Amino acid sequence: MKTIKLLLSFALTATLFTSCYTEVIVDEYIVDEPGISITQLLGSHELWYVDINATQGYGETPFLQKAFTISFRNGVVYANNNIVGLGDSGNGFGIDVGEYDAYSMILDVFHDIDGFITFDVFQIDSNTIELYNPNNDTSYFLDGYQRSNFDYDFVFYDNIHYFLQEYEAWEKTYTSEMGVLNDFDNENFLQFLAGGNDSTFRSSQDDFGTASNNLIWDYTGVYGVDDVADNFYLKTLTLDYDSFDNEFFELNVINDGKIELFHPTSETVYQFEGRGYIQYLKTGNTKGKAAETKVEKKRKFRKDRVDNPRENTRG
Numbered sequence: 001m002k003t004i005k006l007l008l009s010f011a012l013t014a015t016l017f018t019s020c021y022t023e024v025i026v027d028e029y030i031v032d033e034p035g036i037s038i039t040q041l042l043g044s045h046e047l048w049y050v051d052i053n054a055t056q057g058y059g060e061t062p063f064l065q066k067a068f069t070i071s072f073r074n075g076v077v078y079a080n081n082n083i084v085g086l087g088d089s090g091n092g093f094g095i096d097v098g099e100y101d102a103y104s105m106i107l108d109v110f111h112d113i114d115g116f117i118t119f120d121v122f123q124i125d126s127n128t129i130e131l132y133n134p135n136n137d138t139s140y141f142l143d144g145y146q147r148s149n150f151d152y153d154f155v156f157y158d159n160i161h162y163f164l165q166e167y168e169a170w171e172k173t174y175t176s177e178m179g180v181l182n183d184f185d186n187e188n189f190l191q192f193l194a195g196g197n198d199s200t201f202r203s204s205q206d207d208f209g210t211a212s213n214n215l216i217w218d219y220t221g222v223y224g225v226d227d228v229a230d231n232f233y234l235k236t237l238t239l240d241y242d243s244f245d246n247e248f249f250e251l252n253v254i255n256d257g258k259i260e261l262f263h264p265t266s267e268t269v270y271q272f273e274g275r276g277y278i279q280y281l282k283t284g285n286t287k288g289k290a291a292e293t294k295v296e297k298k299r300k301f302r303k304d305r306v307d308n309p310r311e312n313t314r315g
Contacts, residue, residue: 038102038121041129042072045144046093047080048129049155052140059136063097063111066280068155070142075099077109081280083163084256087152107131160235160251161225164192168276169204169212170259179268184247189215190239190272192223199223201239212276225251237261 036044047069063079064070068086071078071093080086080094089095098111107119122130124141132139156163164170170190189204189212202217204210221240228234228250235251249261254271261270 036123038105038107041121041123042100042102042107045127046147047071047145047150048142049145049150050140051143054141055138056141057133057136057138059133059138061117061133061136061138061140062114063109063117064131064140067094068159069094069150072100072102075101077111082166083156083159084166084274084277084279086156092147092150092152154232157233157235157253160253161192161198162194163253164225164259165194165198166278166280167257167274168278169215169274170272171208171275172270173208173258173273174269174271176269179263180266182263182266182268183241184263184266184270185268191215191217203239 048071049069050064050067052065066081067079068083069080073093076096077098077100078090078093078095079097080089081097082089096112098109098114100110101108102121105121107121109117109119111117117133118135119131119133122132124130127144129142129144130139131142168191170192172188175185186205187203188206188208189210191202191204193200193202199222201221201223203219203221204215204217206215219241221242223240224238226236226238228236233253237249237251239247239249241247247263248265249263249270252260252262254260257274257277259272261272262268263270
């Protein structure tokens, strides 16, 4: 009987000792290797690039759908919604679009226009997070960068079609003396419409200096912007005119408000300047623009979008 009691006592002591040892090890693990908090995670990168092509789900979260970058700074959400001024607006962060609260891997955003949106946050790797919106069962994936290693120029030139949409009209301000007379010489204003399929343009032959809200648009057609092999900064622009066939141009961006179109067929050079800058603050509403002529801009999935090598800093 004594032998049995001794064995039971030894077994109980060994069990208690093992249990205490495990708890110590667990406690040491928790103390020595704490997980990163959501506040630390969101603040670990100055800019979060919204990889719109990686989105999973069929819903849309408006403020993420229109943003190129999002930043979380001291309870304030900043966004770069425009291509014009990208890298300069808000010292690279963009504009203030709302406030946020972060806790237990949950992100609550109080957007100035869209209102309250909640997300579950998942860390995919050291540079990628997933924002899952349970209300529409859709996930957005954000890639983290610092301003010093984010290639603003790449985002600008990879999204030229949005740049063209950010003015109410483009007015022709220069036509080269060299070049053969052609039908496009008569087109003095262009407009590129957002929304829908992002491929509608309009043109006007109104007199130079006509205010954009007084323009009479003579023609509506479709347009396309394409890349040029081995020259990332040069694009092509095709305007589909049914009356006199397509007009093809080489498109160069001179600055945030001026473009140059070279017409190879006639060897004529045109320059257009933007009129009526449209800043996408919180909604798609535009400055003095009728709703039927300009609808809300949002980024869309692009099958032909190239990988984003944001390795180099902006020159």
